[in-house]
Amino acid sequence: MDADVCVIVPTIREYECVRSYVANAERHGFDTDRLEFVLVTEDHCPTEEMDAMLDDLGVAGGVFDGSRRESWLADRGVDEYDHLIPARSHAQTSFGLLYLWAHDHPYGVFIDDDTRPHDDVDFFGTHLRNLTETRTVESVRSDENWVNVLYHSADDHGLYPRGYPYAAMDEAVETGEQEVSDVIASQGLWTNVPDLDAVRILMDGDLQGQAETRLTTADFGPDFVAEPGQYLTVCSMNLGFKREVVPAFYQLPMDDNEWSVGRFDDIWSGVFLKRAADVLEKDIVTGDPLCRHDKAPRSTFDDLHNEVAGLELNEHLWKLVDDAGGDAETYAGVFAAMADALVDAEADYRNGDFLAYVGEHMHDWLDCLDEIQTIERAVPADD
Numbered sequence: 001m002d003a004d005v006c007v008i009v010p011t012i013r014e015y016e017c018v019r020s021y022v023a024n025a026e027r028h029g030f031d032t033d034r035l036e037f038v039l040v041t042e043d044h045c046p047t048e049e050m051d052a053m054l055d056d057l058g059v060a061g062g063v064f065d066g067s068r069r070e071s072w073l074a075d076r077g078v079d080e081y082d083h084l085i086p087a088r089s090h091a092q093t094s095f096g097l098l099y100l101w102a103h104d105h106p107y108g109v110f111i112d113d114d115t116r117p118h119d120d121v122d123f124f125g126t127h128l129r130n131l132t133e134t135r136t137v138e139s140v141r142s143d144e145n146w147v148n149v150l151y152h153s154a155d156d157h158g159l160y161p162r163g164y165p166y167a168a169m170d171e172a173v174e175t176g177e178q179e180v181s182d183v184i185a186s187q188g189l190w191t192n193v194p195d196l197d198a199v200r201i202l203m204d205g206d207l208q209g210q211a212e213t214r215l216t217t218a219d220f221g222p223d224f225v226a227e228p229g230q231y232l233t234v235c236s237m238n239l240g241f242k243r244e245v246v247p248a249f250y251q252l253p254m255d256d257n258e259w260s261v262g263r264f265d266d267i268w269s270g271v272f273l274k275r276a277a278d279v280l281e282k283d284i285v286t287g288d289p290l291c292r293h294d295k296a297p298r299s300t301f302d303d304l305h306n307e308v309a310g311l312e313l314n315e316h317l318w319k320l321v322d323d324a325g326g327d328a329e330t331y332a333g334v335f336a337a338m339a340d341a342l343v344d345a346e347a348d349y350r351n352g353d354f355l356a357y358v359g360e361h362m363h364d365w366l367d368c369l370d371e372i373q374t375i376e377r378a379v380p381a382d383d
Helices: 018-027 047-057 068-074 079-086 088-101 124-130 151-159 198-203 243-248 265-280 300-321 331-344 355-380
Strands: 005-010 035-040 060-064 107-111 115-117 137-141 174-181 184-194 222-228 238-242 283-293
Touching: 005 018, 005 088, 018 035, 018 047, 018 115, 018 124, 035 047, 035 088, 047 060, 060 068, 068 079, 068 088, 079 355, 088 107, 088 243, 088 265, 088 355, 107 124, 107 243, 124 184, 124 238, 124 283, 174 198, 174 222, 184 243, 184 265, 198 300, 238 243, 238 283, 243 265, 243 331, 243 355, 265 283, 265 300, 265 331, 300 331, 300 355, 331 355
Parallel strands: 005 035, 005 107, 035 060, 137 222, 184 283
Antiparallel strands: 107 238, 115 283, 137 174, 184 238, 222 283
16 A cells, blocks of 8 residues: 555654554554655754664655755755745744645644654544544634633643633633534644643743643543634644645744744644635544653743744734635635735734745745646656
8 A cells, every 4th residue: 555644753852753653553453554754854863763763664754854855855846945944943844744745645644753642542543534534523612712722621720732822811612513524634632741832831830841730631521623713722743634734734934034933833834724724614623642742851941932932923813814815715725815914914013024924935835835746747756
């Protein structure tokens, strides 16, 4: 069987996490021939050891440091778009999306290297079922137009995830039921260390970039969707998705920019994806499969320094795109409309000019995808 699932792993440390995910697939009878791993790393990292690990596991894939990414783009005649992949940033996962796009994988999975699958959960099988099955799930909305993905036990732990707007806290939550038959993204959540921003980590009393509060399986309820018009944080440490979303799922020019805005790659791309899903009447399911998040200790204040440049922008971004692209019929159409909204925004916020910069990169993303698709249709990929 040809690989139909592109597994994108940004890594500079714990690349051996791949072994755990391959072992999980084998344990649950998920055919590992379906998996192609794309490890996105840096020039100073042990790429040869990563290559050897993939060979040892007998799985398809490749390792792409900065030099290899440059060569890949040049080979496809799109090296003029290398600015889309920021240096020294988690947002380099955008390269994995370009790889998936060029190689026609129908499914993608993002995995962070500080996560591990739960032994008793069919990790890849659950994501694929979420993306392909028709079923009824819980639907959620709030009076703030934002859904806290940790809402099931929020009354007990009081946590809000990284990227959740501060102005949308203390929301009133309502739940119902909804049939889902066209799911475009499957967001798995995380036990152990919750995905919090630095301010919330400090409020939780932790100075080591983790959290005093830890999550267990019991903290999570059934799978759910945020209702149309409702936003939610999308975390790319455990996320399955369909190829069709790639035009609206660029991970943005984070960290490597003159405003030093970073740490919001998956959060903002999740806002754009949810807007596109609402316009096109698609769904994002959140819940299973859970993974274990073993975030390494680091200074909470370093994280705060990296996040503070974008905190005010994060409060307003969703409102700027909330009515964009309503008459569009494609992901690219919605994404282009959101890009225009950011370019044209009167963003009188701290680092507000960054929003136009993001919008310009969003347009470049669509142009790059168009060129890759044209080239790959003319000359089949050989790697």
